[in-house]
Amino acid sequence: xxxxxxxxxxxxxxxxxxxxxxxxxxxxxxxxxxxxxxxxxxxxxxxxxxxxxxxxxxxxxxxxxxxxxxxxxxxxxxxxxxxxxxxxxxxxxxxxxxxxxxxxxxxxxxxxxxx
Amino acid sequence: xxxxxxxxxxxxxxxxxxxxxxxxxxxxxxxxxxxxxxxxxxxxxxxxxxxxxxxxxxxxxxxxxxxxxxxxxxxxxxxxxxxxxxxxxxxxxxxxxxxxxxxxxxxxxxxxxx
Numbered sequence: 075x076x077x078x079x080x081x082x083x084x085x086x087x088x089x090x091x092x093x094x095x096x097x098x099x100x101x102x103x104x105x106x107x108x109x110x111x112x113x114x115x116x117x118x119x120x121x122x123x124x125x126x127x128x129x130x131x132x133x134x135x136x137x138x139x140x141x142x143x144x145x146x147x148x149x150x151x152x153x154x155x156x157x158x159x160x161x162x163x164x165x166x167x168x169x170x171x172x173x174x175x176x177x178x179x180x181x182x183x184x185x186x187x188x189x
Numbered sequence: 190x191x192x193x194x195x196x197x198x199x200x201x202x203x204x205x206x207x208x209x210x211x212x213x214x215x216x217x218x219x220x221x222x223x224x225x226x227x228x229x230x231x232x233x234x235x236x237x238x239x240x241x242x243x244x245x246x247x248x249x250x251x252x253x254x255x256x257x258x259x260x261x262x263x264x265x266x267x268x269x270x271x272x273x274x275x276x277x278x279x280x281x282x283x284x285x286x287x288x289x290x291x292x293x294x295x296x297x298x299x300x301x302x303x
Contacts, residue, residue, distance in 0.1 A: 122290065
């Protein structure tokens with residue numbers, strides 16, 4: 075069974091600081107999503123990582139995927155208050171081509187950026 | 190382009206009733222996936238529909254079912270509601286299968302079972 079672990083689950087950081095959220099998963103997969111969720115809101119797609127070594131950047135966020143280590147990271151550079159949200163990773167579990175894929179989510183990391 | 194829409198946005202039901210939720214994907218998207226979000230279990234995959242066919246299903250009882258129409262709109266049905274079915278139900282659409290491209294989420298339907 076595919077398990078996805080995020081850490082930390084809660085992160086309080088000062089504006090201007092850098093930090094990394096980690097997403098570990100237990101079985102082979104080479105595709106992973108990162109999402110952001112604001113309180114009471116839906117999920118917003120941040121990144122889709124579709125191969126080993128994939129790296130994507132958008133503004134102050136950068137995501138990478140190491141399929142051999144079964145690890146993805148979401149790096150935050152020079153945090154600002156607007157980045158406060160809950161961040162989820164979701165790993166694609168391939169069942170079989172004809173049966174489609176499932177997404178297995180991590181528990182989420184609550185990020186609070188203090189000014 | 191209009192985003193993913195879900196109706197209704199809020200719903201209150203009592204135990205034993207059934208409920209139908211609706212999701213309209215982004216125009217041109219053929220995949221619709223459904224997810225349940227609760228404080229205790231987090232985000233869980235319910236099922237995916239692609240071109241009117243269910244491609245995969247999460248670990249949910251048979252009370253949870255769905256379908257997709259020829260215009261890609263999808264409905265999810267929960268029969269014999271239980272208190273534990275109270276949750277935010279999210280649908281997401283993408284041009285192709287889950288795991289191939291970005292998924293766009295709707296605003297969700299918040300279901301409360303009394």
